[in-house]
Amino acid sequence: MxxxxxxxxxxxxxxxxxxxxxxxxxxxxxxxxxxxxxxxxxxxxxxxxxxxxxxxxxxxxxxxxxxxxxxxxxxxxxxxxxxxxxxxxxxxxxxxxxxxxxxxxxxxxxxxxxxxxxxxxxxxxxxxxxxxxxxxxxxxxxxxxxxxxxxxxxxxxxxxxxxxxxxxxxxxxxxxxxxxxxxxxxxxxxxxxxxxxxxxxxxxxxxxTKEEYIQLIEKEKEPKSNGTLFNYILDPDAKKSAFIQKVAKAKGLKAFQVLPKCQAEIRTKEDVKERIEDCVFPGVTTWLRAFMDTEITIVDSFHGMVFSIIFNKPFWAIGNVSRGMSRFTSLLKMFHLEDRLLDADNLDDVDFSKPVDWTMVNGILExxxxxxxxxxxxxxxx
Missing domain, CATH: 3.40.50.2000 (Glycogen Phosphorylase B;)
Known part of the structure; x- marks a missing residue:
């Protein structure tokens, strides 16, 4: 067919x-x-x-x-x-x-x-x-x-x-x-x-499966990521940046991103005209490799949560109302991970050591x- x-x-x-x-x-x-x-x-x-x-x-x-x-x-x-x-x-x-x-x-x-x-x-x-x-x-x-x-x-x-x-x-x-x-x-x-x-x-x-994505990464000979705390933040602000640095310091990790230096969500016409190389997106398998190498992820994106789950990486998801919260709550509810969702206005009292029951999550996913x-x-x- x-x-x-x-x-x-x-x-x-x-x-x-x-x-x-x-x-x-x-x-x-x-x-x-x-x-x-x-x-x-x-x-x-x-x-x-x-x-x-x-x-x-x-x-x-x-x-x-x-x-x-x-x-x-x-x-x-x-x-x-x-x-x-x-x-x-x-x-x-x-x-x-x-x-x-x-x-x-x-x-x-x-x-x-x-x-x-x-x-x-x-x-x-x-x-x-x-x-x-x-x-x-x-x-x-x-x-x-x-x-x-x-x-x-x-x-x-x-x-x-x-x-x-x-x-x-x-x-x-x-x-x-x-x-x-x-x-x-x-x-x-x-x-x-x-x-x-x-x-x-x-x-x-x-x-x-995770293994199928790893095969894709290996096929592209993607080099190791340059950090251990992957933050995939589509709508950056000072509060999110401070939270990422706080987690990195508390857990002894190095924060890193896989995004253009001049991020698409906030780039201007002048950015594109005057510094276009800073607007270039890293490769798809570079992004995938980040989930493979990281120890923790912090995201405000639906697929950031998805690939954290696929790769069994402890994650925190910062709610993103303008992009649609039902995408976040529906996915987390399916895997009984509602406690991984954070309010963007309340990032002060988070238990960074809270574990994820990956045996349960993987059973549901399978x-x-x-x-x-x-x-x-x-x-x-x-």
């Missing part, structure tokens, strides 16, 4: 790239031919109008709609993303990037897919998606194909679709043969707003991994 995957654009988001890689690998090992239908999030008239819309919404609702940053031109992107592009082009089978609905329609005809899998990485969150109806397969129209949503994510427990978006997506969602979601809150959102039953599943990255693979296998083969 030939399967087309739809997810977020293939740019420089480590978790986003690895969830796509993991889903592809899982489907390939189930015996299918797989490619990702890529789409370009930052160019074209539709994308420009989308950015204007988000700018207005951010002004009105700053906590709900993140402000979109300066978008580098193609030449600048090729430099900034050279390491992540290596991973994409080496390990992810993908189409040329789509820029319009018409290109999605052409690819559906050209690709001759027997099935589509839509999934993960907030692909169903309007503020992160210029082609929201296409993530519900509007371009497939009435073709007789399998429609699967695997770990589709709204990123939040609030319904953020406009009435118009809801009206468009409801009939599309009802055409799916199976809907599964990444957050437990997504089950309720699907039922109440889309009128479909959904199953709560693992993020695709958790379908692969069981869920088996269930999720069987769910995919059954629904694709029906």
């Amino acid at each position: 030939k399967i087309g995957i739809l997810t977020q654009p293939l740019h420089s988001n480590y978790g986003g790239l690895l969830q796509n890689y993991a889903l592809q690998q899982t489907l390939i090992r189930l015996g299918h031919v797989v490619e990702t239908i890529d789409w370009e999030g930052g160019s074209g008239l539709r994308a420009m109008l989308y950015r204007m819309k988000v700018q207005v919404l951010h002004t009105l609702f700053p906590n709900r709609y993140p402000l979109l940053k300066y978008m580098p031109n193609d030449k600048e992107k090729s430099i900034i993303q050279r390491n992540t592009n290596h991973f994409i082009n080496t390990y992810i089978n993908h189409t040329e990037a789509m820029h319009s609905y018409e290109e999605f329609v052409k690819q559906a005809s050209k690709g001759k897919y027997d099935a589509y899998v839509v999934g993960s990485d907030q692909c169903w969150r309007p503020c992160y998606n210029a082609f929201l109806p296409s993530m519900f397969l509007d371009f497939v129209q009435d073709k007789q194909v399998k429609r699967i949503a695997y770990a589709a994510s709204f990123g939040t427990d609030k319904w953020e679709f406009t009435p118009q978006q809801t009206a468009v997506c409801v009939p599309l969602a009802k055409k799916f043969d199976m809907v599964s979601v990444r957050e437990d809150s997504g089950v309720k959102l699907c039922k109440e707003h889309l009128g479909v039953d959904a199953v709560h599943v693992l993020d695709p990255t958790m379908l692969l 069981e869920k991994r088996r269930e999720c693979k069987n769910l995919l296998l059954t629904n694709l083969n029906e």
Whole structure:
């Protein structure tokens, strides 16, 4: 069976790239031919109008709609993303990037897919998606194909679709043969707003084992990390920095990051124009190697938590409200790790020595991994 995957654009988001890689690998090992239908999030008239819309919404609702940053031109992107592009082009089978609905329609005809899998990485969150109806397969129209949503994510427990978006997506969602979601809150959102039953599943990255990621690291001959306390902080501030240094001192560890010197979340147009080398993302396997080498992780990212769990590294997760807290609470609840979540405004009284019961965590992960693979296998083969 030939399967087309739809997810977020293939740019420089480590978790986003690895969830796509993991889903592809899982489907390939189930015996299918797989490619990702890529789409370009930052160019074209539709994308420009989308950015204007988000700018207005951010002004009105700053906590709900993140402000979109300066978008580098193609030449600048090729430099900034050279390491992540290596991973994409080496390990992810993908189409040329789509820029319009018409290109999605052409690819559906050209690709001759027997099935589509839509999934993960907030692909169903309007503020992160210029082609929201296409993530519900509007371009497939009435073709007789399998429609699967695997770990589709709204990123939040609030319904953020406009009435118009809801009206468009409801009939599309009802055409799916199976809907599964990444957050437990997504089950309720699907039922109440889309009128479909959904199953709560693992993020695709958790379908692969630690050993499989280590093989990837070794294949790229990734050198040892330069520290022992990996901090992956997407929204840095003084409180988080002070907490990281406090933990490092208390545990006798060396703090380190794997991010551009000029971090994407806070870089300016001037940064890109005047010091572009400082904006370059380290490689995907460099990021993975950090989890392999660290003794403790401190993160404010969903996939930072995921890979800490996969690699069995004690971690602290600092809540990130603007990026969607339901992603944090849902994952931690699944593994009974709610006590690893910290309030960003209250980082003073943390017991750094609190252990994690990895035997329990690994048992849950193995069981869920088996269930999720069987769910995919059954629904694709029906």
